[in-house]
Amino acid sequence: MKYQSQAVAKPYFIAAIGLFIGQIVFGVILGLQYVVGDFLFPEIPFNVARMVHTNLLIVWLLFGFMGAAYYLVPEESETELHSPGLAILTFWIFLVAGALTVLGYLLVPYASLAEMTGNALLPTMGREFLEQPTITKLGIVVVALAFLFNIGMTILKGRKTVVSLVLLIGLVGLAVFFLFSFYNPDNLVKDKYYWWWVVHLWVEGVWELILGSILAFVLIKTTGVDREVIEKWLYVIIAMTLITGIIGTGHHYYWIGTPEYWQWWGSIFSAMEPIPFFMMTVFAFNMVNRRRRNHPNQAAVLWALGTAVMAFLGAGVWGFMHTLAPINYYTHGTQITAAHGHMAFYGAYVMIVITMISYAMPMLRGRNAANSGSSQVVEMWSFWLMTVSMVFITLFLTAAGVLQTYIQRYTDDPQPFMVVQEKIEIFYWMREVAGVVFLLGLILYAMSFFVGGAEPEEA
């Protein structure tokens, strides 16, 4: 750790891992509810479990991004963070607001939560992924503004690098597009139209800039390859991301009542969205092959390479699978979407946050550059357990989705939804088993922080 103030990243990372565990516990509950419908009913109904599963994901990734930025920006800017105190204050605000929101989901019916939090004054609740009460959303905006101010001031007073600027653009974009969560028009077409400006333009737009810059940072640090080379790649990747991703929003506008040209625009541009992910894979492996040193933190390098591969598979390949309008006509909103969602979120965003945690945490905990060998072995085991089980979750959901699409929508004699759900039950069971293995991998990951702390570092 080169700058004292980088230490503020530590609570963010710890919170991220804690909430990640919560997310997966709810994921396992949710997976079981697919096959045992009344499991934990009425305490935790399916819709609540799902809301907690997805909301926790977003919140812990945001904790991860903020922690990553607080660690990365001082080092890139070669100066202390503008205000470490503000960073700690916003950490607690965000954590308490997040905890209260999740407790609200779990303890009171959603409609009562809306009433209690004054949703009627400025209605924003009730939409998938944006279920948070309006006051929580306002809290997120305040935290985001304080965070951007802190990061922005640090970059302004210090060295300006491509990595930190791309990160800043990504983070500003994240905050700006979140504002559309406050726009809640009565017209259902418009509602969906702008809802995607938060959802799609986050994950297939500005978040990719955050991903690219964090990956570039970790590769610069672990491979020793010239910054110029890595920055050049970053430029090309983000340019391609924006060219394909922004108009690629069109792949959500096929069937919501928007004009027909979106079917063409969406198909063509989103078919190209795998390109930047493919470039990222080539980039990561290329840089590691050209490394000038063997960094002692091999676990971090493994996570970085894993991110590049899994993001390409999950976001790129599994996204492409159902992105063309004529195919999406049949597959829309089936388990194929769920398969894509799982692997893309894991590959692109979960893994990049863990990459950063894996790289930074040893230093944040007072080590020189890396954890001990035995700790890294445990961490690598957790990498493989989580990654392989996620591959299986994705494959099982894909099989379920293909079957569902066929029986429910494609045959001459289409079957009703619930009939089809029973027919694909076996895949849900197998997914649940893979989900439990994922949870075990995650527990192992958490344990890796407590292994071999007394052992010396490898040279």
Added chain:
Amino acid sequence: MPPGAKVLTVKPNHPPGDLAIWIFILAELLVFAAFFAVYAFTRAHHVELFNTYQRTLDTNAAMINTLALITSSYFVMRAVAAIREDKARLCVRWTIAAILMGVLFIAIKSGEYAQHYASGVNLRTNTFYMFYLSLTFFHYMHVLMGMIILGAVAIKAGKGAYSADEYTGVETGASYWHMVDIVWLILFPLVYIMR
């Protein structure tokens, strides 16, 4: 070396410019290729419609634009040739000349768009116009992007950043600009002429 023979200053350099720009160019060409393929596929199903509305386009304006882009590519080529002989000032002038051709293209194309707008043509008018407007506008944005890149090259060349020994940046900008030109050379006959 025989008397009078010139020293070959041009280094073997394949591909010209930075490798990263070539990856970018290939990716861009892939997007255009997909667009062209879909255009061809859709046209095959609506030949009458496409032929009818193709006639409403201003081929003269497009022809002038074609000449403008070809000329600009020539200018860019002269700019690269100039820097290879270490003539940075000349390189800047040729690059600016190419940018001015880009300005001409943008002006004419904007005029066409203004006419379409005035006559109420938009993306929803029909499938032909949808493709025509999408394709040409996507290309239009690339001309603007190319002009920005050439502008950056001109500024750096003006500051003496390039020489006969190191001119990768000039070739990088030139390669991108040629891509923009080549795409138009396919787009022009495909959308304006072929029936």
